[in-house]
Amino acid sequence: MTASRLSPPVIDIDPFGTEVLTNPYPLEHALLAAGPLSYLSAHDVYAVARYDAVYAALRNWQGFQSGAGVGLSNFRTEKPWRRLSIVVEADPPHHDAPRRVLANLLGPRAQRGLRAEWMAKAHKMVGKVLDGAPGSTVEFDAVTAIAEKFPPRAVGDALGMPEEGRENLLPFSDFLLNAFGPRNELVAAGAPHAKFLTTWVMEHCRRDKLTEDGLGGQIWAAADRGEITHEQAPGVVRSLFAAGFNTTAHALAAVMHALVTHPEQWRRLRAEPSLARIAFDEAVRWASPVQTFFRTAVGDVPVGDHIVPDGAKVLMFLGAANRDPRRWADPDKFDLSRDPSGHVGFGFGLHQCVGQNLARLEAECLITALAERVETLEPAAPGKRRLNNTLRAWHSIPVRARLAR
Amino acid sequence: MQDAGTAQTTLRVVAKDVVAEGVVTLVLKAADGARLPDWTPGSHIDLVLPGGLTRQYSLCGDRWNAYEYRVGVLRETDGRGGSAYVHDELRQGDTVGVSRPRNNFPLVPAKNYLFIAGGIGITPLLPMVHQAELLGADWKLVYGGRTKDSMAFLDELAGYGERVHIVPEDEQGRPDLQAALGEVHVGLRVYCCGPPGLLDAVENACAPWPAPTLWTERFSAPEQGAPVRGEPFDIVLARRGATVTVTKDMTVIDAMRAVGVDLLSSCMEGVCGTCETTVLDGVVDHRDALLTAEDRAAGDRMFPCVSRSCTDRLVLDL
Numbered sequence: 268m269t270a271s272r273l274s275p276p277v278i279d280i281d282p283f284g285t286e287v288l289t290n291p292y293p294l295e296h297a298l299l300a301a302g303p304l305s306y307l308s309a310h311d312v313y314a315v316a317r318y319d320a321v322y323a324a325l326r327n328w329q330g331f332q333s334g335a336g337v338g339l340s341n342f343r344t345e346k347p348w349r350r351l352s353i354v355v356e357a358d359p360p361h362h363d364a365p366r367r368v369l370a371n372l373l374g375p376r377a378q379r380g381l382r383a384e385w386m387a388k389a390h391k392m393v394g395k396v397l398d399g400a401p402g403s404t405v406e407f408d409a410v411t412a413i414a415e416k417f418p419p420r421a422v423g424d425a426l427g428m429p430e431e432g433r434e435n436l437l438p439f440s441d442f443l444l445n446a447f448g449p450r451n452e453l454v455a456a457g458a459p460h461a462k463f464l465t466t467w468v469m470e471h472c473r474r475d476k477l478t479e480d481g482l483g484g485q486i487w488a489a490a491d492r493g494e495i496t497h498e499q500a501p502g503v504v505r506s507l508f509a510a511g512f513n514t515t516a517h518a519l520a521a522v523m524h525a526l527v528t529h530p531e532q533w534r535r536l537r538a539e540p541s542l543a544r545i546a547f548d549e550a551v552r553w554a555s556p557v558q559t560f561f562r563t564a565v566g567d568v569p570v571g572d573h574i575v576p577d578g579a580k581v582l583m584f585l586g587a588a589n590r591d592p593r594r595w596a597d598p599d600k601f602d603l604s605r606d607p608s609g610h611v612g613f614g615f616g617l618h619q620c621v622g623q624n625l626a627r628l629e630a631e632c633l634i635t636a637l638a639e640r641v642e643t644l645e646p647a648a649p650g651k652r653r654l655n656n657t658l659r660a661w662h663s664i665p666v667r668a669r670l671a672r
Numbered sequence: 673m674q675d676a677g678t679a680q681t682t683l684r685v686v687a688k689d690v691v692a693e694g695v696v697t698l699v700l701k702a703a704d705g706a707r708l709p710d711w712t713p714g715s716h717i718d719l720v721l722p723g724g725l726t727r728q729y730s731l732c733g734d735r736w737n738a739y740e741y742r743v744g745v746l747r748e749t750d751g752r753g754g755s756a757y758v759h760d761e762l763r764q765g766d767t768v769g770v771s772r773p774r775n776n777f778p779l780v781p782a783k784n785y786l787f788i789a790g791g792i793g794i795t796p797l798l799p800m801v802h803q804a805e806l807l808g809a810d811w812k813l814v815y816g817g818r819t820k821d822s823m824a825f826l827d828e829l830a831g832y833g834e835r836v837h838i839v840p841e842d843e844q845g846r847p848d849l850q851a852a853l854g855e856v857h858v859g860l861r862v863y864c865c866g867p868p869g870l871l872d873a874v875e876n877a878c879a880p881w882p883a884p885t886l887w888t889e890r891f892s893a894p895e896q897g898a899p900v901r902g903e904p905f906d907i908v909l910a911r912r913g914a915t916v917t918v919t920k921d922m923t924v925i926d927a928m929r930a931v932g933v934d935l936l937s938s939c940m941e942g943v944c945g946t947c948e949t950t951v952l953d954g955v956v957d958h959r960d961a962l963l964t965a966e967d968r969a970a971g972d973r974m975f976p977c978v979s980r981s982c983t984d985r986l987v988l989d990l
Contacts (some may be wrong), residue, residue, distance in 0.1 A: 326707060327707075327738070328710075329736050329737075329738055359712070359735070360712075360713075360779075360803045360806050360807055361807070363712045363778070363779070364778070364779075364780055364781045367712075367775075367778055374945060374962055375945055375948055375962060375963065375967065375973065376964075376967070378945075378948075491884075492884055493780050493782075493861065493883075493884025493885075494778075494780050495780070495781060496781050496782075499781065544936055545934075545936060548936055606929070606934035606936070607936070608934070608935075608936055608937040608938060608946075609937075609938065609940075610938075613938070615938075615939070616710070617710055619938070619939065619944055623938070623944065623945075623946065624944075624945050624946060624948075627946070
């Protein structure tokens with residue numbers, strides 16, 4: 268073994284520190300420059316950031332497992348202090364059946380069934396926000412009035428859950444996504460509500476809280492057919508609560524932010540509304556709402572000239588991979604003429620986001636509804652971030668929109 | 673860089689071994705050594721044979737090795753020539769067209785499994801017993817065949833000890849299904865693959881059992897598409913009024929990109945669903961792992977990252 272195989276470049280910046288969470292790009296640049304593999308001394312973990320290395324790590328479920336947790340904690344050696352997801356934090360063979368049920372449920376058939384309904388819901392929501400005469404100017408917060416509002420409405424209804432308590436959906440996922448990082452002040456700030464939120468979600472995974480024909484009820488029906496066990500059903504429903512709202516909300520916030528700050532791209536979109544889907548994926552590439560996930564090495568896994576030793580945690584920087592100049596021309600530019608296909612914003616491989624096409628559908632419905640009514644968009648004030656250990660989230664994006672005549 | 677979708681449609685035969693009387697196994701690898709698409713126990717792939725014939729074979733290797741597929745092929749005396757070609761013509765080093773893995777026979781979670789194999793029907797069950805073992809389930813395999821010499825993988829199964837019951841018909845007669853099933857109890861899952869006679873017998877034996885007990889695969893699968901084209905075909909992009917020719921070594925998405933038309937896609941393996949496209953005319957050669965048999969028959973949508981055309985042209989709503 269050569270010396271370089273033993274020692275990848277060491278970076279001592281804390282990827283979960285306030286400075287990095289506020290502005291991740293300096294660390295991402297340092298990681299991209301350092302090589303295919305780095306070592307992060309602040310947490311005794313390895314890091315991959317270049318597109319090729321992240322793409323390979325995401326696909327290599329045999330070498331980089333999820334079952335020891337996709338957060339910083341290593342549940343191969345530590346006693347779990349939080350509940351592991353039976354979907355996101357499971358490896359084959361345990362992962363197979365829950366994944367298959369979700370993939371069938373959220374596949375092309377579901378999308379066809381939801382399109383008309385979600386388009387109507389998007390028009391209704393956008394119509395309420397754009398409350399003004401043709402040609403007038405309205406101001407709204409793209410985060411609270413649209414991005415955080417639409418998934419609980421659209422996906423909450425599709426899931427078949429009660430109206431009451433939907434305000435718990437985003438805080439629940441906020442806590443989970445913070446808990447993938449170290450137990451820092453962000454985790455501490457969420458801790459007092461965690462128990463209440465977790466209890467509330469587990470209660471709403473029960474069959475009697477879900478309509479029979481909604482996605483939640485259909486997961487229970489899959490258990491009746493033997494495709495998963497009845498013991499697994501609440502965990503599979505819970506994965507929709509954990510991953511079906513907050514990540515989409517901040518992917519929608521990302522595309523809103525991108526369009527508001529790029530008036531020339533908004534003009535293009537207005538002229539060619541079928542670019543709505545490209546706009547969303549390009550925003551997911553450009554902003555990477557889910558910034559990072561961990562894996563755990565199974566055996567010694569080679570990355571470039573180095574080795575990730577058995578049992579070590581590896582942090583995958585999706586945001587850095589999505590702006591790696593080795594893969595993307597002019598990567599920092601939000602550009603609707605780009606083909607964003609192949610970005611890793613939804614992950615890749617076995618654990619790639621199983622609901623990604625529902626997120627695309629939500630975005631397409633909202634962007635289409637906005638493009639029909641809004642002539643120009645501009646910031647009404649600078650946007651404010653909400654820090655999270657995993658999610659690159661927005662607190663507010665004040666927008667001024669001039670309505671079409 | 674992402675693997676090209678086409679790189680994995682042609683694989684190289686890196687090993688061909690006779691493993692029982694009339695049974696060969698093929699080990700397949702990408703020519704460039706790339707990872708192959710993931711699969712789960714019960715999955716099959718299509719082998720595309722000369723003349724565009726496709727035959728389905730269950731994957732019976734180890735999915736923890738992402739670089740190889742293994743299939744077992746029985747010489748069928750009254751078959752349609754597919755198995756004879758594999759036995760007599762196909763050699764180590766040859767290339768063969770391969771579809772993405774699809775699974776119509778998935779292993780569902782349970783504490784108790786009874787696996788019943790008849791002859792070459794052992795192939796999908798082989799990865800299943802491995803998986804049942806990994807899950808720590810209580811399981812039993814009853815494997816019937818004409819003679820011991822005709823039964824493949826006995827050496828690999830020997831490691832499982834008493835869980836495996838080998839029943840050569842010339843020595844012991846047919847397997848006693850009632851004895852294998854035992855008393856009716858909720859939670860047992862029975863997986864059976866083999867000749868129609870065995871499947872019928874198992875279906876009868878399981879009749880008194882509660883509903884999701886029995887899962888079967890008949891290996892004369894009814895899902896038989898039109899012959900696969902070797903020749904180029906045209907894609908008509910109806911909204912743009914453009915026509916693009918797709919040759920053998922490119923995907924539909926590649927061909928479109930070459931003329932400057934991008935289509936949003938992601939996995940390039942027919943599993944994520946991002947590139948779903950509406951088909952206005954023509955017959956699709958579906959290669960994805962997403963559409964149900966019913967959806968395929970409807971023929972009004974496709975995943976152009978992997979799927980192709982059976983007809984001279986396909987008209988797409990693009």
